[in-house]
Amino acid sequence: MKKIALAATLAMAALAGQAQELRHIQPEDVDLMPSEAVMKEYYALRAKEEKEADKMTEAEFQRLTEIMEGSALLTDLYSGYCSWYCGGDVKRVTASSHLKSQGRFNYLPQNAHDFDHESVWAEGVPGQGIGQWLDYEFEGACPRVTHVSIASGHVKTQAAWEANSRPKQIKVYYLGKPYAILDLQDIRGVQWFDLTTPLPPAEAKKAEENNEYPFIALGYHDPDKPSWHLRFEIMEVYPGTKYEDTVISELYFDGIDVH
Numbered sequence: 001m002k003k004i005a006l007a008a009t010l011a012m013a014a015l016a017g018q019a020q021e022l023r024h025i026q027p028e029d030v031d032l033m034p035s036e037a038v039m040k041e042y043y044a045l046r047a048k049e050e051k052e053a054d055k056m057t058e059a060e061f062q063r064l065t066e067i068m069e070g071s072a073l074l075t076d077l078y079s080g081y082c083s084w085y086c087g088g089d090v091k092r093v094t095a096s097s098h099l100k101s102q103g104r105f106n107y108l109p110q111n112a113h114d115f116d117h118e119s120v121w122a123e124g125v126p127g128q129g130i131g132q133w134l135d136y137e138f139e140g141a142c143p144r145v146t147h148v149s150i151a152s153g154h155v156k157t158q159a160a161w162e163a164n165s166r167p168k169q170i171k172v173y174y175l176g177k178p179y180a181i182l183d184l185q186d187i188r189g190v191q192w193f194d195l196t197t198p199l200p201p202a203e204a205k206k207a208e209e210n211n212e213y214p215f216i217a218l219g220y221h222d223p224d225k226p227s228w229h230l231r232f233e234i235m236e237v238y239p240g241t242k243y244e245d246t247v248i249s250e251l252y253f254d255g256i257d258v259h
């Protein structure tokens with residue numbers, strides 16, 4: 001009897017140990033940057049739109065729309081379409097370090113949440129920045145978060161992307177505790193990660209019957225709650241060919257409780 005009880009206890013302890021291991025999240029979807037030729041065309045059309053929009057032809061407007069809609073990153077950052085940001089926002093972005101400014105370029109943490117794919121955060125410690133982090137603070141009242149989108153590496157050009165290191169694994173901290181590990185692909189573009197926790201099947205079924213979400217989102221959407229943080233810590237990188245610095249061009253969010 002005792003032996004069986006002990007075996008059961010050991011099995012339960014092993015299960016508990018497994019449960020404590022962090023969940024790995026793979027990208028739900030990825031989208032590559034347009035080719036350099038298409039980006040050149042895009043920049044020219046954008047410049048013309050800013051300076052002399054009245055001189056643009058119908059065909060040029062159509063082409064600009066076509067390029068933007070062909071790239072999820074360009075659509076997300078520049079289109080102004082409805083999104084989680086219609087009601088949600090990040091209160092503050094901070095980082096454990098950042099690379100010193102070089103000429104007219106800076107590498108501040110805010111660059112990783114400025115809706116500009118060309119500006120970047122680069123960590124500023126010797127080596128590849130393992131253990132360095134970006135921290136996003138949200139108000140208690142902020143609509144809840146379900147997804148994070150990451151433009152990993154210096155996505156502005158293929159050359160800059162290859163030259164600098166890109167995160168391979170990121171540890172996410174939620175409410176100050178390790179929450180999950182993101183396994184990033186080594187692509188020049190954007191990748192989406194679902195950060196929600198699914199409800200157990202019986203509860204999920206009940207939630208769906210009640211027209212509620214079958215998952216737990218992040219945050220509160222409650223003005224009486226304190227502000228909260230999501231931290232993204234570099235665990236492992238894909239090394240750059242020229243520089244050790246690890247770079248993130250943009251990291252932005254999607255969620256619920258909006259519209």
Ligand SMILES: [Ca+2]
Pocket residue numbers: 111112113114115116117118119120249250
């Ligand atoms: Ca940026």
